[in-house]
Amino acid sequence: MKTQFLSIIFCFIICFSANNIFAQSDSLNAESQNKHHTTQTLDKDSIKIIREQLIDSIIDYAKTFVGLKYRWAGITPAGFDCSGFIYHIHRHFNLPMPRMSKNSSMMGDRVHIDSLQPGDLVYFKTRSAINNTIGHVAMVIEKVPDSFIMIHSASHAGLVIENFIEYSYYVSRYLYATRLPDEFYLRQWNDSLMEVYKHQNFDIYNDHKQAAVLAQQPEGTTELIYTVKSGDVLGRIASWYKVSVNELMAWNGLGSTRLSIGQKLKVYVKDALVSTYKGVDQMSYDDKQRLAGVSTTATSTNTEVKKDPAYEYYTVQAGDNPYSISKKFPGTTADGIMQLNGITDPSKLRIGQNLKIRKK
Numbered sequence: 001m002k003t004q005f006l007s008i009i010f011c012f013i014i015c016f017s018a019n020n021i022f023a024q025s026d027s028l029n030a031e032s033q034n035k036h037h038t039t040q041t042l043d044k045d046s047i048k049i050i051r052e053q054l055i056d057s058i059i060d061y062a063k064t065f066v067g068l069k070y071r072w073a074g075i076t077p078a079g080f081d082c083s084g085f086i087y088h089i090h091r092h093f094n095l096p097m098p099r100m101s102k103n104s105s106m107m108g109d110r111v112h113i114d115s116l117q118p119g120d121l122v123y124f125k126t127r128s129a130i131n132n133t134i135g136h137v138a139m140v141i142e143k144v145p146d147s148f149i150m151i152h153s154a155s156h157a158g159l160v161i162e163n164f165i166e167y168s169y170y171v172s173r174y175l176y177a178t179r180l181p182d183e184f185y186l187r188q189w190n191d192s193l194m195e196v197y198k199h200q201n202f203d204i205y206n207d208h209k210q211a212a213v214l215a216q217q218p219e220g221t222t223e224l225i226y227t228v229k230s231g232d233v234l235g236r237i238a239s240w241y242k243v244s245v246n247e248l249m250a251w252n253g254l255g256s257t258r259l260s261i262g263q264k265l266k267v268y269v270k271d272a273l274v275s276t277y278k279g280v281d282q283m284s285y286d287d288k289q290r291l292a293g294v295s296t297t298a299t300s301t302n303t304e305v306k307k308d309p310a311y312e313y314y315t316v317q318a319g320d321n322p323y324s325i326s327k328k329f330p331g332t333t334a335d336g337i338m339q340l341n342g343i344t345d346p347s348k349l350r351i352g353q354n355l356k357i358r359k360k
Contacts, residue, residue: 051185054093055119059141062089062151068159073250075099082136085153086121089139094323094334096189099249099257101137106201107194108178116140116148116177122164125173132175140177187323217251221268226281228263235344239292240280241267245344257344312357316349331360 062085071079075088083101090097098104104121111120118141126135138152147165154160164170181197183189217223226237234257238245245257251266259265269277280288307313314325322334322343337343341355 047182047186051119051182054095054185058089058093058095059118059139059151061092062139062141063161065089065159066151066161068153070153070155070158072155073246074153075246080153080159081155082138082153085159086137086139092335094321095184095187097184099254101134103194104137104180105134105178106197107184107189108180108197110201111177111179113148113174113177116143117179118142120177120179122148122150122177123175124170125175134175135173187321217268220271222271222274224267224269224274224278224280226265226267228259228261228265229285230261231285232259232261233257234259236288236292237265237267239294240288241269241277242292243267243269307354308356310359312359314355314357316351316353316355320349320351322349325355329357329360332357 065077065080065085068077069079070081071084072081073084074080075084077088080088083099083104086101086104087097087099098107101123105123111117116122120140122138122140123134124136124138126133136152136154138150140148141151141161142149144163147163149161149163151159151161162170164174181189181193183193224241226241228237234245234248234254238248248254248265248267249257251268267277276291280291283291312329314328316325322337326332326334326337337355337357340358343349
């Protein structure tokens with residue numbers, strides 16, 4: 001009898017302990033789920049803050065160019081065309097904005113004109129307005145009743161801020177607006193996402209293809225053809241012919257600096273210099289570098305580069321970009337690093353490359 005009583009007590013203790021353990025486990029699971037939910041909420045809030053702060057900074061920076069003259073194919077503060085302006089003000093913050101409107105038009109969701117927000121991009125038909133081809137792009141900086149305020153580089157007026165509804169020219173040519181995705185502002189944009197959005201926005205691409213408008217051949221020049229080789233980048237090709245990347249892109253209707261092996265590029269050189277550059281296409285890499293005034297022996301390895309004691313130096317690691325590098329050096333900006341090191345395309349950084357950093 002005593003043994004049975006003890007057995008009952010023992011079972012009771014075990015059951016009570018088990019229930020208590022299960023209760024604690026349920027409580028921990030619930031707490032974990034609540035924390036996970038809170039984290040997700042915080043993540044969304046953080047993304048929203050990052051997005052809004054970046055857009056505010058982009059708009060403030062864009063306004064500094066008001067009054068600048070329009071420049072065909074321009075992508076620098078020396079002068080902008082419409083898409084060159086949108087390209088520059090986003091790239092200034094190391095955001096992956098493509099050069100051509102036909103590409104940026106597919107990088108997000110279409111937004112109704114009544115729901116526009118600062119940072120949204122708006123697209124317009126060509127000047128001839130004979131079809132739905134994109135001819136102009138602007139950025140919304142403010143939504144107002146029944147209209148919106150936009151900033152853009154206009155061929156007739158230069159860099160201006162205008163109220164959309166007050167200009168019948170734009171009202172009659174308005175196509176649609178898009179909102180760039182969170183991945184863009186988080187600098188997580190990649191080719192795979194571009195393919196997803198291309199598929200999603202196929203009707204936009206199909207209806208509003210932007211025709212490549214090639215720059216005319218400058219007077220007093222001769223056209224040469226360069227065939228892209230393995231390892232070539234647009235910046236180096238430009239240096240070999242003593243022309244600018246911007247000119248190469250305009251002459252060949254390029255929407256980005258990406259090249260394909262075997263691609264043919266038109267290069268216009270002054271008539272008096274044809275004999276100097278006509279053989280570039282057949283030269284070795286070292287010969288082309290020497291033509292550009294670059295010593296191939298001095299730059300073959302990082303250890304051979306003579307370092308200026310007036311600067312700090314940083315060796316590029318896997319996954320680095322100018323923005324992430326700038327965070328390692330307080331008081332330094334991504335734009336400053338790019339300018340100091342002659343970098344025009346942040347995607348062209350090489351692992352092991354030495355970058356100059358201004359000492360503070």
